[in-house]
Amino acid sequence: MLNYKIIDNFLNKEDFLKLTTLNLEKINKNEIKIYHNKVFKNKTTQLECLEVNLIKKLFDNYHEIGISILKELSPEKVNLWEYSEFHIIQTGADYKYPIHRDSPYKLLSGVIYLKPEHNKGTLLYEDKNGKNPKEIQWQENRGLFFSRSEENSYHSYEGDGKSTRLALVYNLMTTQLNEVCRIEEINYYKVKTREFISPFLHRFFKILL
Ligand SMILES: [Fe+2]
Numbered sequence: 509m510l511n512y513k514i515i516d517n518f519l520n521k522e523d524f525l526k527l528t529t530l531n532l533e534k535i536n537k538n539e540i541k542i543y544h545n546k547v548f549k550n551k552t553t554q555l556e557c558l559e560v561n562l563i564k565k566l567f568d569n570y571h572e573i574g575i576s577i578l579k580e581l582s583p584e585k586v587n588l589w590e591y592s593e594f595h596i597i598q599t600g601a602d603y604k605y606p607i608h609r610d611s612p613y614k615l616l617s618g619v620i621y622l623k624p625e626h627n628k629g630t631l632l633y634e635d636k637n638g639k640n641p642k643e644i645q646w647q648e649n650r651g652l653f654f655s656r657s658e659e660n661s662y663h664s665y666e667g668d669g670k671s672t673r674l675a676l677v678y679n680l681m682t683t684q685l686n687e688v689c690r691i692e693e694i695n696y697y698k699v700k701t702r703e704f705i706s707p708f709l710h711r712f713f714k715i716l717l
Contacts, residue, residue: 518651582655
């Protein structure tokens, strides 16, 4: 089973308030919308919905804790860190994101539940067919963190059928796929090919490898 960590009240009050009051477009029940925001080691940014000052503040406030969680869950990956993602994800009430394992470029995967007060958390499974689902219960400002592995990080999420689910996805990232594969003892060429084609399969055929 996946090794994970839950941290309640992850964000401080001010950051939580800012992230729960962003001006985002309304989505409909079957939609998902992901706003990508990145901050790199040299502090340059790529932003879709966060102000530059806000992402820098998030970086300053949470980078150390992110690294310390990664140290706990997957210490051999800590040195590979190159940039961080602070994505904002709106999941429509009826939208279901299928079971998947995260990309190997993610060293640490984190999600912080933002709003509303009640919704569905994250579902964790023992295998890709959804064996033994376990729900991490939704709670405002709860952070869930894990460090993916090839066979031990299957998960999914979905709306609760009632309201749009807003979450912050906070990931520690690398571009060094060869190093990740060496650490995980998996075949670099096989993984590289899969990671290259999987966005197309997902987009056009809704298939996740
Ligand atoms: Fe994921």
